[in-house]
Amino acid sequence: MSGKEMDWGTLLRESVANMRQLSLYYPVEKDAAKVTRKYPMRINPYYLSLIKEREDAIWKQSMPDIMELEDEEGVPDPLHEEKDSPVSGLVHRYPDRVLLLVSNRCAMYCRFCTRKRRVGDPFKRIKKEQVLQGIEYIREREEIRDVLISGGDPLLLNDDELAFFLERLKKIKHVEVLRIGTRVPCALPQRITDALLSLLRRYHPLYINTHFNHPGEFTEESRKACSMIADAGIPLGDQTVLLKGVNDSVDVMNALIRGLWSMRVTPYYIYQADLTKGTKHFRTDVDEGIEIFKRLKFHPSLPMPHFVIDAPGGGGKIPITPECRFYDVINEEVIVTLNLKSLEYNKLKSELEDARDNGAAIIVIELGEIEDKEDKGIYELLKQYHPIYINMHLKHPDELTEDVKRVVSMFSDAGVPLGDRINLIEGVNDDPRVIKELVHGLLKLRVKPYYLHADSEEEGLTIINSLRGFTSGMAVPHLIVGDKIICPNHIVEKTSEKIMLKNYQGMTFEYPNYS
Ligand code: SF4
CATH class of the missing domain: 3.20.20.70 (Aldolase class I)
Incomplete structure (x- = not known):
């Protein structure tokens, strides 16, 4: 039986964990056992089957290497996880x-x-x-x-x-x-x-x-x-x-x-x-x-x-x-974006059919409004066209009404990855507290804020920086100003030996410069 056909328990039991088992597949490198005495090896038959040749990307991720014992620079716990553990684990x-x-x-x-x-x-x-x-x-x-x-x-x-x-x-x-x-x-x-x-x-x-x-x-x-x-x-x-x-x-x-x-x-x-x-x-x-x-x-x-x-x-x-830009979307990319004000069954079906007929491999719906139409057929329809994404345009926590929550949950349950595109508007949501509340509300609904659009780089960065440390990285959107993706630069100093970085609390940290 090849690794791919076993159940997960068998795969784990059949894993390569020592030199004798490894030698059944590959000649064992001298000193490999020294490495695994310090850092255990486990390569289950499924992952092992992905290796196409020695030294390929799968091999390097999984095979012990004597270089693991030759690192004079690293430390066992570089992120100080043990120090930041008030209780073990x-x-x-x-x-x-x-x-x-x-x-x-x-x-x-x-x-x-x-x-x-x-x-x-x-x-x-x-x-x-x-x-x-x-x-x-x-x-x-x-x-x-x-x-x-x-x-x-x-x-x-x-x-x-x-x-x-x-x-x-x-x-x-x-x-x-x-x-x-x-x-x-x-x-x-x-x-x-x-x-x-x-x-x-x-x-x-x-x-x-x-x-x-x-x-x-x-x-x-x-x-x-x-x-x-x-x-x-x-x-x-x-x-x-x-x-x-x-x-x-x-x-x-x-x-x-x-x-x-x-x-x-x-x-x-x-x-x-x-x-x-x-x-x-x-x-x-x-x-x-x-x-x-x-x-x-x-x-x-x-x-x-x-x-x-x-x-x-x-x-x-x-x-x-x-800082970077979006590349032009070219046809070969087969990513089709549908701009729809709302979801109406027949129109959606015909748009999805057209997109698929035109070779769409991924479909993204930029959705203008979220309406509760009680039309369960829409969710079933979406399921037939995966991978399909929906981007919403929610900009204020007050928009997260019970109706909106219900519809958004139905999208999620239909397996649609949901993103939000937040437009920063003066007097509406340009207060970090408002965006923070919105971001929390979205996360509870299984929606990730992808992009924050702002007219001014400074205002946009104020919001983005306020979210750092406040919420999980998956909830911090990228800032878009015009056609540029603006990213705050937190590298404060660079020498031939080190790079100094500033974290969300303004503290500086050093990382080696290998160039
Ligand atoms: S990277 Fe993740 S999966 Fe791999 S050994 Fe570490 S904890 Fe395990």
Whole structure:
């Protein structure tokens, strides 16, 4: 049986975890065992089957390399997660959000992992009592409204274990949003089962943030997994790490972003690799990353990622996204945008049919108004044309009426990724407090604010900067002024040795300059 046909439990059991098992597939490198004694290996048969040749992007992400033991520069915990943990396994860095670690096991052990110090170590297993302590901490703090459940990989828990924690989190009144960070859709897509999804859909608004790094990870299985998640009304986001020799190329990144869009996955972060010990060989030069980013092709109606450095020392994510423009939309792109004032069944059907007949691979509806027509047929119709996105134009929290909420929920339940395009209007919503309330309201409705349009760069940046640190990165829109995408520059100094960055609190952090 090939890896692709096994169930997820068998795949995990059949994983390559030692040199004897590895030697059944490839000649084992001298010293490889030394590496895995320090940093565990797990390559499940599915992920192993994606390797086309030695040293390709899949190989580099999964195979132990002696260079992991030769990194003199990195540190075990570059983001100071342990220091920011008031109880073990819970990181509380931003006032309204926490990171709750529920497992230290993963579908594979990525060689570049930020939590290399923990993952896969049998002596660092996360116990149920520890997670319960974390949940108690959350319960006692009303300011926490957003919980990111992570690990390791939370989806390595079985359904009952997962339900046990989700149930307790859901009962906490002030927790408004749950997010699960998991690499399973990419590294073990067989874990996405109907049973898991019927469990997860009980906990909306629930988001899944996944992690693809290379188009070689797009397979029939990973597409199916993402499609099942999206169909369950769970918004999918992606965080990619820029890795030397894996994806540090414009062509690879463009293919990655397009592939994510086609699977209804929102690319929302591209990370500069962290300063984790054992990963120096993966780190790219910051300027090189910025150059790659500038040359990526984004689309004015689809979500684009932020390029960020997670500040060494726990300063949080600092955007270093360069200023860029949307490329002209050309026919080969087969992304069709429909500008519709409202959704009327017959008109929508004919527009969708035309778009598909013209070869549309992705359809985006820019929707002017949200009306509750009680026409269930519309939601069924949308489902037949996936991947289909809807962008709304909500600009004020008062617009989030009960009717609007009901319609928006129906769109989400139909598996449509929802974005918002906020127009900044003087006297209407040019107050950061208004936008903050709007952004929170949208997130509760499973809507991600993609773009903020402003006439003035200064006013737009005031709003964007007020959102930094206030809400999750997936809720911070990109600023558009005219036809330019404006990104605040947080690099305050650059020398031949270091780059100084300023975080949302005005504190400075240092990252090495490799150029
Ligand atoms: S799946 Fe995530 S947590 Fe696990 S090893 Fe890979 S990067 Fe690290």
